[in-house]
Amino acid sequence: MHFSELALDRRLLATVAHLGFNQATEIQQQAIPAAMTGRDLLASSRTGSGKTLAYLLPAMQRLLKNKALSKRDPRVLVLAPTRELAKQVYGQLRLVVANTPYHSELILGGEDFNQQSKALAKDPHLVVATPGRLVDHLEHGHFYLHGLEMLILDEADRMLDLGFAKELNAIHKAADHRKRQTLMFSATLDHAQVNEFGAKLLQSPTRIRIDAEAQIHADIHHRFLFADHLDHKEALLKALLEKQDFSQLILFTATRSDTERLSSLVQQWGYSSLALSGELNQSGRNQIMQAFSAGKAQILITTDVASRGLDIARVSHVVNFDLPKHAEEYVHRVGRTGRAGAKGDAFSLVGPKDWVNYKKLEGFLDQTLAFEAIPGLEAEFKGFAIKANKPKPASKKGKPAAGKARAASKGKKVKKKFAFKLTEVGDAPMTIKRKPKAEPEE
Known part of the structure; x- marks a missing residue:
């Protein structure tokens, strides 16, 4: 219209x-x-x-x-x-x-x-x-x-x-x-x-x-990568910056201290960057936002203070160095790219400390999220398993009693439930890190 x-x-x-x-x-x-x-x-x-x-x-x-x-x-x-x-x-x-x-x-x-x-x-x-x-x-x-x-x-x-x-x-x-x-x-x-x-x-x-908050933006390519620890996340970030052709990029972190640390780190790698957090006074925040909007830096590193209200057409990529605690905040973070009909890319690094927030996000979006891997930087971490609940004793007539059921199950392997499907996604086969232990015999 x-x-x-x-x-x-x-x-x-x-x-x-x-x-x-x-x-x-x-x-x-x-x-x-x-x-x-x-x-x-x-x-x-x-x-x-x-x-x-x-x-x-x-x-x-x-x-x-x-x-x-x-x-x-x-x-x-x-x-x-x-x-x-x-x-x-x-x-x-x-x-x-x-x-x-x-x-x-x-x-x-x-x-x-x-x-x-x-x-x-x-x-x-x-x-x-x-x-x-x-x-x-x-x-x-x-x-x-x-x-x-x-x-x-x-x-x-x-x-x-x-x-x-x-x-x-x-x-x-x-x-x-x-x-x-x-x-x-x-x-x-x-x-x-x-x-x-x-x-x-x-x-x-x-x-x-118009559309649900949990709906993933169709103009944004969402990609998730496993990470083992902080050093691994930094190595993945460096590889992404080297491999991705970006105009401007916003990097979201969980803490204010990480904004300054990561800003210094990417500058060592040869990229111009600015750090933004709620600790700055309003004048300082305004100067940083204006400088980034004017294209004076390639990367803006920030907490969720910039997840809403920042509208810059040149932002082609968003990277979640840490996943947000609140799943709905993910939608606002990645929404800083792919604006006004443009295409965008959003990368999220998921380590052991991010797993709970990842599961919240997966449930919030109500869909299975695909993981990728960068060759040579594959992670050992593949998520945590969910412990299986033992079956409840049958109470209906005609079904074996709990004791008989346990006796009948001796020697049989018990399947465990895990938090994700065993599927091959991109370069990262989503295999289980730890094998499930067998049920102890009685």
Whole structure:
């Protein structure tokens, strides 16, 4: 479907065409018409699906076509869980408002509070913000939300997971009037807290589910490699960097200390890199993100602080040096590549300490994941076996008693169940490391 078929204002269509977008994505095809009716919306769509424009375009349509409820209050408020995502949204918003008489502001934690209060005093029509800092300004009376026409929550599940429920309730209370429209976007609609919170904020919402959070991105090639230990992981990483033709690459680690260590290591191998973690102040994080976005480094090494909200077209590869503890975070990590129709590659190194997280991921995605190996760097580790449960004594009539059953089984081999199938995958035959022990004879 072309954007011209969505009944958008000609100025918005001109902007979309200038940005190089012709065909609307699936979430845009469904969310834009639904939001333009004025009804509340509860929608889910995977990362990289174009949901930012799915709510910015109907928001701008409302401003262009409807009279403002207030001369001073913001008309549209977009809330995002992280500074990085808020900055990404604001970047797209500035492009969308370019050919309109409206202006916008970005309000983030960790930045100059007084400068933000001055910006809010200029009565921006649209505000993009993180919840905590926005509530600080509300409490100081720097602006009001009595005339707010549209409240948009991007990645509502993430905001609730990060503990912003109190702030979101305060914002809802400050803008609680019958003419407010609320759009709530979440990675999944199967999030109990999202549904409970949505019941408070939304009035008879239209529900849109594009695809499940657990669905693997079709434009990304997912590959898993076994690793024996830390040194083996580093050897695998070096081999991947040498063998893969990548434009830019994001390397995810489990700990903050590993970001600096691995950044120094890949620099020794001859690659330019940057390290990003939550320990840095906001100014430092901004500088690193801007430098990587500008192509000043080949590799960004980060914790999950960059798993959402980072949209860089040149990222062709993602490597999980450590698997995330929460399976859904894997989807957001690998979603940093394969964006806007481009192809991407995601590699995950699975060692003994990653095995529990791997099994969670396998169950979350509800499919068998294939393992590969790099010739000369094959791992001995092939996963851990699951202990078999002993059969329960039969209780039904006609079946042998437990004692007789044990006697009948003497001398017979008992099959053990393992956590994966014995199949040949790529260069790595998935064989069992330890042979199962036979049942002891009685």
